[in-house]
Amino acid sequence: MNSLTDSGALYDRLIVDRARTPLHAGRLEQADAQGEGKNPLCGDKTRVDVQMADTHISQIRHQTRGCAICLAAADLMAERVTGLTVPQAQDLSRRFSAMLVNEPASTPDTNTNTPALGPLEAFAPLRAHRARIRCAELPWVALKEALSHVDV
Amino acid sequence: MSMASTQDKVRQDLDVAAIRQQFPILSQKVHDRPLVFLDSAASAQKPEAVIEAMAHTMRCQYANIHRGLYWMSERTTEAYEAVRDQVARFLNAHSREEIVFTRNSTEAINLVAHSFGALLKPGQAVVISEMEHHANLIPWQMLRDRAGIELRVAPITDAGDIDLDALQGLLADGKVALVAMTHMSNVLGTVTPAKTIADMAHAAGAQVLFDGSQSVVHRKTDVQALGADFYTFTGHKLYGPTGIGVLWARKELLEAMPPFMGGGDMISTVTFEKSTWANVPHKFEAGTPAIIETIGLGAAISWVEAIGFEAIGAHEAALTVHALTRLADVPGLKIVGQPKERGGVISFTMDDVHPHDIATLLDRNGIAVRAGHHCAEPLMRRLGLTATARASFGIYTLPEEIDTLADTLVRIRNFFV
16 A cells, blocks of 8 residues: 555554544533634534643543544544643644644744644645645644633 | 447547647656646646747737737737637627627626626526536625525436426526526536526526536537527636636627726726726726737637547547446445536545545545535535545546546555545
8 A cells, every 4th residue: 555655655554543543532521612623625624622620631522524634633633732731732733833834843832841743743744735734733723712712 | 338448439539649749737747656637627738739829929929909009019909809709609609799808707707797787676586506616606696695686596406417397496487587507517517408498598588697617628619509698618628728718698788788897998988077888898808808818718729629529529428438437346436416418527425535535645646636615515515515526537638547546546445444
């Protein structure tokens, strides 16, 4: 199958697996905040439920209808931001976007001690697919909206 | 038919190899693979004849038109106006005065919605269909909201044909002033029964407009035989440049309609108190037009006519049969729509694989297709889909390219499912 996807490596195994079998899909009955992202160009849609424990995000679930990139982005986002504070999640979001548009490697904000992008780096090859960047960013749009409703 | 026999059938109709040599872009590589361009319904590639005609104009024979009193302007005006004659013949219009140059088909429909729309009264209705491109939907919605007319939507059948009985019902109260419909769907490939629709519209006292953006590319268009009142198409799908489209309308209609845009070239006399309009078609062509693109369109029409619609139609029909045969063998692939008459446009879905993922992975293999809602969101909703992938064919499409598409789709499905 390498010949199908080589050179771009966009459809990393992790991305395909998470699109097929998401680990953080669903709803949270006790959500503290919700956010939605819609892409009118392709009809993709994601809804993010966030639960807070004090100043930290304790749980995230997403309901996503979309392409493999969008589904996996939502799932890996949920995984990565769980346990972070709101400023840390916002910083991670900025660095994720910067990675997609190929800005010089932006370092974590030392004030927030945000962890590294980690598995989110699987989306780096999207740089070469500008039309698809919005697919990976859609869940982050929903998260941004959800976090704007959180009082911390 | 077997795969080999449908391939052979394609070969008989046209010397595709010779045609492909006239398209410099087709020898490009994409991601180190030969380009397989299956998105001609979005915009077709351009032959040397078109590129050269435009370059020649800019190099050797260019000035503004209609006003220059010098040799170069007169020659350019002649070249520009000669295309109007050419388009009139191409559509079998009654006269050259019926040809209005626009920016594209979208602008042509907006012109009709604005200027013919200005003649409509509240309570009158416009009928479109469920499978219109947004270009033949939004201008009518805007007119409805501005002028208080009613917008009616003729349903399609599950197969993707216009429901003619339902259309008849929408026409019954005699309030319909215009039926505006696609002549060939950009999503389903459906070729609509234009003559029948025109007869139904006229019997109900309505005018009829056909959006010919897709269909003019594939078949001889005769606006008189179709019984059309308005007909629109765009240059860039017809192997011509972007930025040039055509509105054909019966002269009486154009004369009765107020101008669309105001400015230079569309006037007769101008004072601060009052201005009068130029005769048709110039009344509808404000400002310096797309001179170079118009000349490019003329070259594209000459090029297409030299090949002939008989050969083009046969080639594309054979390609479509070959594609339907090959795609039917791809596991999990569903072709969207089974219209009675279809052009070289095939939309499909493949299990749960999102059309955008299909398109991106095809692209990695050099294959260009369209994926999304194809500017026809209400149709997608009617079909219960959010998006499809779409392969569309042109004069230069090879049966082997369709084989490459089908083989790659099988691999993509194996990758995801």
